[in-house]
Amino acid sequence: MQSETWLRMGSFIGVLAIMMIWEAFIPNRTSAVATRKRWLSNFFLVFCGAVIGRLLVPAGLAVVAVFAAKQHVGLLHLVPLPEWLLIALAVILLDCVIYWQHRLFHKLPLLWRIHKVHHADPHLDASTGLRFHPIEIGLSLLIKALAILLLGVPAAAILLFEIILNASAIFNHSNIKLPDWLEWPLRKLIVTQAMHRIHHSKVVQETNSNYGFCLSIWDRLFGSYSPNAKAGDDGLVLGLDEYHSEASNTGIATVLLIPFRKTPDNKQTKTV
Numbered sequence: 001m002q003s004e005t006w007l008r009m010g011s012f013i014g015v016l017a018i019m020m021i022w023e024a025f026i027p028n029r030t031s032a033v034a035t036r037k038r039w040l041s042n043f044f045l046v047f048c049g050a051v052i053g054r055l056l057v058p059a060g061l062a063v064v065a066v067f068a069a070k071q072h073v074g075l076l077h078l079v080p081l082p083e084w085l086l087i088a089l090a091v092i093l094l095d096c097v098i099y100w101q102h103r104l105f106h107k108l109p110l111l112w113r114i115h116k117v118h119h120a121d122p123h124l125d126a127s128t129g130l131r132f133h134p135i136e137i138g139l140s141l142l143i144k145a146l147a148i149l150l151l152g153v154p155a156a157a158i159l160l161f162e163i164i165l166n167a168s169a170i171f172n173h174s175n176i177k178l179p180d181w182l183e184w185p186l187r188k189l190i191v192t193q194a195m196h197r198i199h200h201s202k203v204v205q206e207t208n209s210n211y212g213f214c215l216s217i218w219d220r221l222f223g224s225y226s227p228n229a230k231a232g233d234d235g236l237v238l239g240l241d242e243y244h245s246e247a248s249n250t251g252i253a254t255v256l257l258i259p260f261r262k263t264p265d266n267k268q269t270k271t272v
């Protein structure tokens with residue numbers, strides 16, 4: 001295996017293991033649905049997403065970056081920059097792209113059908129951070145590939161960004177609660193669990209806020225930041241109203257078919 005693959009896999013398994021041990025020993029909430037059943041659905045989606053990724057971009061997004069570099073395309077190449085600054089800027093800009101991609105998946109009804117597979121999880125833990133429908137994984141890959149070409153993202157930044165994005169998703173979905181002295185200063189920089197839990201609230205206005213994955217600045221900058229849930233962190237109800245029964249939100253076939261089954265929620269227009 002290439003060293004990049006080891007780095008990606010190592011950080012993925014490492015962060016996942018740390019957060020799963022943390023939530024096993026000091027959980028924030030108790031799940032009404034058996035963890036075993038949720039994990040079967042969520043990790044099945046991880047497997048499907050990995051297969052889709054392999055099919056769409058067999059050699060990974062770094063190949064797109066190498067192509068962009070060879071062709072000298074991309075906004076980041078307009079001004080000569082030191083390598084470290086180029087990588088840092090590219091990672092920050094890609095995080096901004098993911099923020100807008102996330103808003104788009106809430107705004108457009110067709111994309112919301114796909115993204116609600118993620119929101120239908122009735123509980124939040126590290127596995128929810130990986131629970132995305134394979135179509136969303138595929139579309140996200142295409143959006144990232146386009147962003148890499150337009151921005152001229154260097155290959156080193158792709159590796160760093162993929163590691164950070166995966167680690168952030170696992171971290172901010174995990175079922176833990178940071179102490180107040182850490183929560184508020186940390187939230188000034190990155191998306192914490194309490195901040196992202198608001199995005200998984202059943203209250204629509206709260207679902208349509210806090211879209212960030214890694215840096216918390218995008219929600220503040222683009223006016224989508226909710227500092228607190230109406231019912232408070234302990235009182236907010238997770239999931240989607242239309243998917244409150246276990247039969248509708250858990251199960252391998254069920255989660256795969258959510259985008260294709262009509263529910264009242266499909267007609268709901270989400271405001272950004």
Ligand SMILES: [Zn+2]
Pocket residue numbers: 102106115119199
């Ligand atoms: Zn969302």
